[in-house]
Amino acid sequence: MKKIAITAIIATLFAFQNKVEAQTQNLKNKKMEATQQQAIEKMLFSYRDALNASNVNKVLTLYTQDGVFMPSNAPSAIGQEELKGSYEFVFKNIQLNIEFFIDEIITKGDYSFVRTVSRGTTLIHASGQTVPEENRELFVLQNVNGQWKIARYMFNKMK
Numbered sequence: 001m002k003k004i005a006i007t008a009i010i011a012t013l014f015a016f017q018n019k020v021e022a023q024t025q026n027l028k029n030k031k032m033e034a035t036q037q038q039a040i041e042k043m044l045f046s047y048r049d050a051l052n053a054s055n056v057n058k059v060l061t062l063y064t065q066d067g068v069f070m071p072s073n074a075p076s077a078i079g080q081e082e083l084k085g086s087y088e089f090v091f092k093n094i095q096l097n098i099e100f101f102i103d104e105i106i107t108k109g110d111y112s113f114v115r116t117v118s119r120g121t122t123l124i125h126a127s128g129q130t131v132p133e134e135n136r137e138l139f140v141l142q143n144v145n146g147q148w149k150i151a152r153y154m155f156n157k158m159k
Contacts, residue, residue: 036148037105040112040141043148048100048118054091060084063150064142070154072135095123098133112148114139117158134158 043062050058060080063069069077069086077086098120106113115138122133140152 036107036112040105040107040114040148041102043141043150044100044102044114044116044139047150048098051096052098054095056084056087056091059087063153064144067150068152070152072156093125095125096133097121097123100137110143111151112139112141112143114141118155132159 047059047062049055050062060083063080063083066079067083069083071086071090074086077083098118101117101119103115103117104113115136118133118135118137120133121130123130134157135155136158137153137155139150141148142151143149
């Protein structure tokens with residue numbers, strides 16, 4: 001009887017230890033997810049700031065070397081050289097004043113998929129007219145050496 005009681009106590013202790021370890025791992029995973037999400041949000045807001053400042057060089061630092069920009073009604077820009085030309089063209093023609101609103105962040109390993117909406121205004125340099133700006137965006141981000149970068153970016157007008 002004593003052996004059965006001791007065996008039951010040991011089994012209960014092992015089960016309790018396994019449960020505690022699982023809960024600890026779950027907390028670590030949630031903390032890591034929150035940290036990754038914060039880093040992704042920070043990168044997206046840096047991109048917003050670079051757009052609003054018409055800062056081509058800052059935009060380029062936020063893309064991977066083989067990054068792809070897919071604007072609506074314009075050709076895709078692939079790689080740093082094409083990205084530079086594309087953003088120089090954009091900033092020569094317009095001045096953005098937008099805010100990003102994050103709808104969804106899904107992270108799987110070194111990649112993250114982010115859906116956002118941007119709202120604000122666009123100043124058209126040629127006419128001096130300021131018009132409403134509203135887009136929905138899809139970002140594919142890649143973790144490169146511990147930093148989230150834009151690997152693919154596409155947007156389209158909502159109205």
